[in-house]
Amino acid sequence: MATGSESSDFQQSGSDGEIIEAGKSNNFAEIVVIRHGETEWNADGRLQGHMDVELNDEGRKQAIAVAQRMASEPNISAIYSSDLKRAFETAQEIAKFCRGLEVVKDPDLRERHLGDLQGLVLQEAGKSCPKAYKALLSNRRDKEIPGGGESLDQLYERCTSALQRIANNHIGERIVVVTHGGVIRSLHRRARPHGQSAGRITNTSVNVFQLSKEEKWTIKIWNDVSHLNQTGYLKSGFGGDKSSG
Template sequence: MADLTSRDLTSPQPDCDGGGEIEAVAPDYTEIIVIRHGETEWNADRRIQGQIDVDLNDVGRKQAAAVAVRISKESKISAVYSSDLKRAYHTAEMIANCCGVIEVFKDQDLRERHMGDLHGVLFHEAAKTRPEAHKAFLSRSRDQEIPVGGESLNQLYERCTSALERIVKKHRGERVVVVTHGATIEELHRRGSNGMSAENVLNTSVNVFHLFDEHKWSIKSWGDVSHLDGLFGNNGQA
């Protein structure tokens, strides 16, 4: 499901380091830095995006620039992977550019959950305007699909964890950035924490996983948005 998008490397932003010093990762695991995309207008409006291809807004572009600078000042990364949706891919492009990585791998399996009949609906109106889909969304069953083509949580889980396991096989002993979406990251957290739920995943939050193989995952750090301190106030969430 992954395809490679190559581009000419444009000039890094002034604050970028072009990637930190190479620091060896133990050969028995891969460090995956999972980052949520920057904000979109639909995020700001509390409108359900799912797999609708909404791009970053001005706030989201500033958030993406901030996380890109942050990652460039840390240990060097080997590759950048992204959902193919614009909000994730454009965040990933900024990170790749800042870190001196000239290729971004796009993978549809890193997309947000397909929200079916809830796509485009304001959260606070969903119960009234899409009652069956809203009921399915709130279901305690992880096998409950959302009407009109939506995914169950277990379908999302299998899709996104398989994507990370493929990445591990290609990058043993390396550091890799993956840019994806809120519900997707929540499912990755579930895998890395043996079934525990994640708290709210903020835009451009940095979440670090160690994957030893497809059977052994661990979470090194979670939900770090320190790169947004002072950007807008409220942890950089405008």
């Protein structure tokens, strides 16, 4: 994982224990991208997509833990969120701990639409909707999921454009974006198109990106859940391209 060479006014420890600088500069926006807290559907292995599912009790504890972490970090100037409940509830907790900042909803930060698969348990989806399930597992990034579902390319274009748009409005600032597993995978792909796989995206994981106006993307922290050491989290949880966040 690259550490970067920018000056830093704080440091964080990545999930692999590496100390990573997270700098602040007038040349880029620093965006703390956070996955929402756990839902009952996460715990059940049920595909969410655009379905509007609330946090469960564990997810609310996770949201408070990440909110407390954000409150201890300097200079959070804005908070953006997917308009789906699980992300917005997480963002609202963060806002409470960060001087009561207003949460700006952005539907372009929604999870991938999973078409006919939404609401189904992943392990049963192959029998219930074989065509849609085959599309979900396809290696073709342009493959749409039957029932109004998005392709990976469509998700990528939607969410990476949204993050760059947000960054352009906050150059020289540190902001928070609360979103979903599939979105975060796409952001990772944009920042590291030739790098390793993003891996599992954990509920309320912290992922720090730096975006310049010239559309240069850098990852400074990846999937850090150190704030959950005392809270617990869904170790078997899933989220991202092949499932739902």
